[in-house]
Amino acid sequence: MRVQHKSGFDYAGAVSSSYNEARMWPRNETHQAVLDARVEVWPPARTYRYEDYWGTVVTAFDVHARHEALTVTATSTVETLPPGDLIEPGEGASWADLARPESVDRWYELLLSSPRTVMNEELSSIAADIRAAHATPHAAALAVCEFVRGEVTYQPGSTGVQSDAVHAWKQRKGVCQDISHLTVGLLREMGLPARYVSGYLHPSSAAAIGDSIVGQSHAWVQWWVGRWTAFDPTNGIPVGERHVVVGRGREYGDVPPLKGVYAGPGSTGQDVEVTITRLR
The missing domain is CATH 3.10.620.30 (C8orf32 fold)
Known part of the structure; x- marks a missing residue:
């Protein structure tokens, strides 16, 4: 599947700076493989990635140009598998x-x-x-x-x-x-x-x-x-x-998809849009 997740904030006026974390990058693990992924920010900002305490990939970035809106778009291609080896109700640890x-x-x-x-x-x-x-x-x-x-x-x-x-x-x-x-x-x-x-x-x-x-x-x-x-x-x-x-x-x-702090007027709302395409 291809997943595009667009999220962001609108502000009541110009924001002078903001400090943000996005958790929109899928995981590589047993039942899914990330074939491609990227996170894009507007206004443009340098991003860096790390894994947090719980193992979630975090894309962190600061925006220091004055802006009245912030948009983060994460696009990924992920191969997923059926449930596979399920545990029966009477099985597992006691x-x-x-x-x-x-x-x-x-x-x-x-x-x-x-x-x-x-x-x-x-x-x-x-x-x-x-x-x-x-x-x-x-x-x-x-x-x-x-x-x-x-x-x-x-x-x-x-x-x-x-x-x-x-x-x-x-x-x-x-x-x-x-x-x-x-x-x-x-x-x-x-x-x-x-x-x-x-x-x-x-x-x-x-x-x-x-x-x-x-x-x-x-x-x-x-x-x-x-x-x-x-x-x-x-x-x-x-x-x-x-x-x-x-x-x-x-x-x-x-695990919030997007969070941060900023200097400026109040936020007028958050927009979220997720589009998913089955590729095969």
């Missing part, structure tokens, strides 16, 4: 395995609640009930995904980037980010190391080759049961060839 001190120490950061994944008393009780009903962590994790998808309606525009899992739960609606935050929170509450994954999803499983479709930034989850396994709770499917991974972390705050 509850005892996950409770061992060496396992807890290894994944400690991914067992703790973060601001957007913290649970309330009701959700903690639900997590305990789901855990008690399943013999293996992996079966419980799949049950959490099914539960969240059944209880929370996907509704674009119902929340913002600052929303947390409890907010989405109380209103029973949200976007993929909220559904993933809620799923990750429940998994951690049960004692499963869990990660929030940011990337892209091709919206059509039957897309014609060469057709460009308006796609979307997307979020899903991973949990560790002896190895990492990925699932898309918003759509109720394993992560496969329609998904493109960009970054992973504890929550959205670790």
Whole structure:
């Protein structure tokens, strides 16, 4: 697939300088290969890349020319694969395995609640009930995904980037980010190391080759049961060839596509446009 992700900010007046980070560069890993990638900035600026603490590729840049708008365009060609070797519900690490001190120490950061994944008393009780009903962590994790998808309606525009899992739960609606935050929170509450994954999803499983479709930034989850396994709770499917991974972390705050600070008048809004083309 070819993915073009255009994002940026409009300002109420001239900005004298800005300092920015873009996380739009897909990862090279087992189920996907990045054949080509570039990130372009307007106004023009020198960029440099590095991997952050969580292993996400960051394109950093400063703009010191006066500007009233900032645009970042990331274009990549990525080869993806189907889900492949899936774990059966009764397989994977046991509850005892996950409770061992060496396992807890290894994944400690991914067992703790973060601001957007913290649970309330009701959700903690639900997590305990789901855990008690399943013999293996992996079966419980799949049950959490099914539960969240059944209880929370996907509704674009119902929340913002600052929303947390409890907010989405109380209103029973949200976007993929909220559904993933809620799923990750429940998994951690049960004692499963869990990660929030940011990337892209091709919206059509039957897309014609060469057709460009308006796609979307997307979020899903991973949990560790002896190895990492990925699932898309918003759509109720394993992560496969329609998904493109960009970054992973504890929550959205670790992997925002574009963030920065600037000197000047307030921002009047952020524009986001994602176009995805199936190449073969």
